[in-house]
Structures are given as structure tokens and as C-alpha cells.
Amino acid sequence: MSDTTQNETTVEVKSTKSIVPSKYSGRYKNGGEDALATFIKEQCITDGAFSFDRFFDLIAANGVPQEKVDHYKAQVAEKRHGAEGRARMTLRNMLATIVRKNGKAVGLDGSEVAINLPKAALTGAAKAASEKATSTEGSTQTA
Numbered sequence: 540m541s542d543t544t545q546n547e548t549t550v551e552v553k554s555t556k557s558i559v560p561s562k563y564s565g566r567y568k569n570g571g572e573d574a575l576a577t578f579i580k581e582q583c584i585t586d587g588a589f590s591f592d593r594f595f596d597l598i599a600a601n602g603v604p605q606e607k608v609d610h611y612k613a614q615v616a617e618k619r620h621g622a623e624g625r626a627r628m629t630l631r632n633m634l635a636t637i638v639r640k641n642g643k644a645v646g647l648d649g650s651e652v653a654i655n656l657p658k659a660a661l662t663g664a665a666k667a668a669s670e671k672a673t674s675t676e677g678s679t680q681t682a
Contacts (some may be wrong), residue, residue: 555643574655575631575638576631576652578644578646578654579597579634582597582646584592589612591623591626593647595608595611595630597634597646597647598634600647600649601634603633611625614626635659639656642654
């Protein structure tokens with residue numbers, strides 16, 4: 540045996556295609572667990588699989604601009620890397636803004652479903668920027 544054969548070890552490295560850091564993956568697994576995530580799953584899962592066609596219809600039915608929906612729909616159709624996750628995340632966030640404002644979402648059958656989504660809490664850099672803006676506004680208003 541040569542030295543190179545004796546020293547070689549096989550190490551299987553778990554690789555994932557997800558861009559979500561592992562510390563957050565549990566929070567977003569299976570599409571999330573808040574009221575809006577549950578609503579989306581109820582509307583879009585058919586035969587045990589997530590239907591992007593139903594998702595895009597749902598998003599459009601709730602008032603997200605059609606050009607935004609079409610943009611992400613085209614990316615998913617092209618099978619661009621990460622397009623499915625990006626579409627679900629971005630369009631869901633757009634829908635969340637509308638649901639927070641209206642207090643309801645419209646189902647694919649046209650029914651209105653009351654959904655109470657709390658305002659998203661700012662953390663990290665967004666929180667620091669908000670605090671800085673607030674302190675700057677306070678100092679300019681008193682002057």
C-alpha cells in the first residue's frame with residue numbers, strides 16, 4: 540500500500556441547495572406555521588404537493604400586481620436556480636403586507652378569510668436603521 544491510500548478517508552459532507560441558514564431552516568420548513576402560511580398551504584397544496592399555478596392565482600387574487608406575479612412565474616417556469624423558493628418568499632411577503640393592511644385574504648374560491656398578522660418585528664440592521672431614523676427625526680423636529 541502506498542502512503543496516499545492509507546491516509547485517504549471518505550468524509551460525506553451534507554450539502555443543501557437551500558440559501559436559508561440552518562439556524563432558520565426550522566422556522567421556514569414546510570412553508571412556515573403562521574396563519575398566512577397555513578392559509579397558503581390550504582389553498583395551494585393538492586395531492587400532497589405544492590401547486591405553483593394555484594399559488595400564483597392566489598397571489599394575484601389578493602391584489603399583488605400581475606406583472607410581479609408574472610415575473611416570478613416566468614422564473615419558476617424557466618427552472619432558474621432558487622426560483623421556487625424566491626417566488627414563494629417574495630410573493631408571500633407581498634401578500635403579507637396586503638393581509639396586514641386588510642385583515643383578510645381572498646381564497647381561490649373568492650371567499651374572504653380573516654387573518655390577523657402582527658406587524659413584523661425589526662431586528663438587526665433594519666432595527667438599527669429605524670432607531671437611527673427615529674432619533675434623527677426627533678432631533679430635527681425639536682430644532
